[in-house]
Amino acid sequence: MSAMSNSNWSRRSLFRAAAGMAAAGTLAACGSNNGRSGGGSGTGLVQYFHAYGEAGTEQAIKKYAAAYDKAKVTTQWITGSNFESKLFASLLTKNAPDLFEFHPQIQLVKSGQVADLTDIIEPVKDDFNQADIQSHTVDGKIYGVRMIDDPQFFFYRPSLFEKAKVEVPQTLEELLEVAAKLTTDKVKGVYLGNTLQAVIRPMIWAAGADTLDQNNKPAYHTDGVVEGLKQMRKLFTSGDLLLDAPADYWDPSALVQGLTAVQFCGMWAMPAMQKALGDDLGVFPFPKVGAAGKPSVYNGGWSMFVNAKSEKIEEAKAYVKWLWIDQKEYQEDWALSYGFHVPPRTSIAASAEKLKSGLPAExxxxxxxxxxxxxxxxxxxxxxxxxxxxxxxxxxxxxPEAALDKCDTTVNAELKKLFG
Structure with missing residues (x-):
């Protein structure tokens, strides 16, 4: 959910080494102000949010918190490029937040860091996108409430496609050809972000592969993925790929400022792009890779978790239930008023007028x-x-084969630690 963040970092691939280090208990204590000061009667709760890019988001989260009358809820709005390292460092101290936003990660469950929220979600479970329920479930228990779903795909300028006489690519190979024809002295054909990390999983899925299969075994080391890596290398060295843009892929500026004709980004940036480009904007999925492939869209997003090591678990759960389960008006506001996101609640998604026509509907x-x-x-x-x-x-x-072999070693060691 970041259209115009001023910090140049990829929040969408948040899991940096900090997460692994924190899970292992090796991070130093974080000495920053935790927001626990400040009077107010009754229970005090502290929640951590990363700094969303869209104007009005910080005010919205604080407005929702202020409307809650059972506890004083203080929000730590963490700016800069290290939300996850601050979060994971703080979780190891007595100044840890009572609740925080993050993404579903099994090590948080296995290490006893996040509370079981099944009792508050179960009554409304059927009103959530079932894929969101599944991605937060371990051994039949649900950890975390999804707040927003963030589809990520390619945005492009139809006027530039028309000028170059090219069609929307259906395969990764065609994307390379289209990028070459769109590239001019001033405009690069395509932008995938400064690190390319945003397109790793979309490319794996587009090759007909997966990260893990249903039995938690590696599913990404396939001929299709090898082919995809070779094509990505070709694109990387072609001169048609925008490298070192002023802001990373999650920020719409590369497309909006005319640095590229095609940009991988998230639906959160759609309103900002539409404001700048009007109708000269289209979308398409990550195109299929190889014969076994099919187009793919990564659904990122953010979820609320309760710190299982907090002294106020029940109070924190009550607040999460109040805001992210009972207050549909606030949930709709959060998903649709600052950028475009798909509400994880099917009833809210079904009534979301802003997503029913035009480009958002696409x-x-x-x-x-x-x-x-x-x-x-x-x-x-x-x-x-x-x-x-x-x-x-x-x-x-x-x-690519050697690189994937090395990857297998790491992944298999992790899986053994987690699943035996």
Whole structure:
């Protein structure tokens, strides 16, 4: 949910080494102000949010908190590039927040860091996108309430496609051809973000593969993924890929400022892009890779968790239930008033007028037809291992098979730790 954040970092691939270190209990204590000061009667709760880019988001979260009359809820709105390291460091101290936003990660469950929220979600479970319920469930218990779903796909300028006489690419190979024809002295054909990390999972899915299969075994080391890595290397060295843009992929400025004709980004940025480009804007999924492939859309998003080590678990759960389960008006506001997100509650999504026509409706259709959700078993160490594959075989000229073999070693060691 970041249209115009001023910090140049990728919040969407948040799981940096900090997560793994914190899970292992090795991070130093974080000495920043935790917001526990400030009087107010009754229970005091502290919640951590990263700094969303869209104007009005901080005020909205604080407005919702102020409307709650059972406890004084203080929001730590964490700016800069290290939300996750601040969060994980603080979780190891007595100044830890009572509740926080993050993404489903099994090590948070296995380490006893997040509270079981089944009792508050169960009564309304059927009104959630079932993929969101599944991605937060371990051994039949639900950890975390989804607040927003964030589909990610390609945005493009139809006027530039028309000028270059190209069609929307249906395969990764065609994307390379289209990028070459769209590239001019001033405009690059395509932008995938400064690190390329945002497209790793979309490319794996588009090759007909997956991160893990249903039995929590590696499912990404396929011929299709190898082919995809080779094509990505070709794109990386082609001169048609925008590199080192002023802001990363989640910020719409590369497309809006005319630095690229095609940009991988999230639906959160759609209102800002529409404001700048009007009708000269289209969307398409990550195109299929190889014969076994099919188009893919990564559904990112954010969820609220209760710190299981808090002294106020029940109070924190009551607040989460009040805001993210009972207050439909606030949930709708959060999903639709500052950027575009798909509400995880099916009843709210069904009545979301802003998503029912035009480009937003096309985005929702891509999400519905091709969406892939987080796998709770796909941990930070595994994410980092696939980032290393891209670094070795796309940014450098390493052998994709060798890079994937190395990745397998890390992933299998992680899986053994988690699942035995």
């Amino acid at each position: 985005g929702v259709k891509l999400f519905t037809d091709y969406g892939h959700f987080d796998n709770i078993g796909w941990t930070q160490a595994m994410i980092k291992a696939t980032e290393d594959v891209f670094a070795d075989s796309v940014r450098k000229n390493g052998d």
